[in-house]
Amino acid sequence: MILLRRDIHETLKSEYVAVDDPLVVYNHQKTVILPRVKYEWTHLRFQDFKLVSEYNSAMHKITSMMKLCGENISEEDMLEKTHSTFHVSNVLLQQQYRHSGFTKYSKLVSCLLLAEHNNALLLKNHKSCLTGSAPFPEVHAASQEVKVTSSRGSIHRRGLGGKCSHWQGK
DSSP: OHHHHHHSOHHHHHHHTTOOOHHHHHHHHHHHHHHHHHHHHHHOOGGGOSSHHHHHHHHHHHHHHHHHTTOOOOHHHHHHHHHHTSOGGGHHHHHHHHHTTOOSHHHHHHHHHHHHHHHHHHHHHHHHSOTTOSOOHHHHHHHTOOOOEEETTEEEEEOGGGOEEEEEOO
8 A cells, every 4th residue: 555655646645545455546546547558559559669669668568557457468469569550661571570470579579679770780881881972993093094294394194074283393
């Protein structure tokens, strides 16, 4: 009772000060919490989260609250919820994960976390050296071509773009 009184909302504390049976408090909390948690479960979607860890945290929070209220969410329910709420642009990935045969939600999340990590590394590598940012080998070789001519004491050097620079010989 001490823990329940400490953790319940301030407005409810005054109602339960004189209650000695914790089941009375529990049953009332169940009737208040369960509809909200069922609503959250219904509207939980993998696609609404930026990170897998955020989705996983929300999933565990909701399932824990449902278990507290006497509702049990199975591994299959958690797997189906995750598979069925992938973003439309990731239908192929959703099908691949579904056909991988995961029987444990934790295994699916581990796989998703690894994929997210690898994706982040690929994006980081791509941003560090964008496609087309490095010169082609033959272009690089052509840019090193030097044409030196001597005319009245000056040297002409040809580089990229056909531009010439003049160096006065002394």
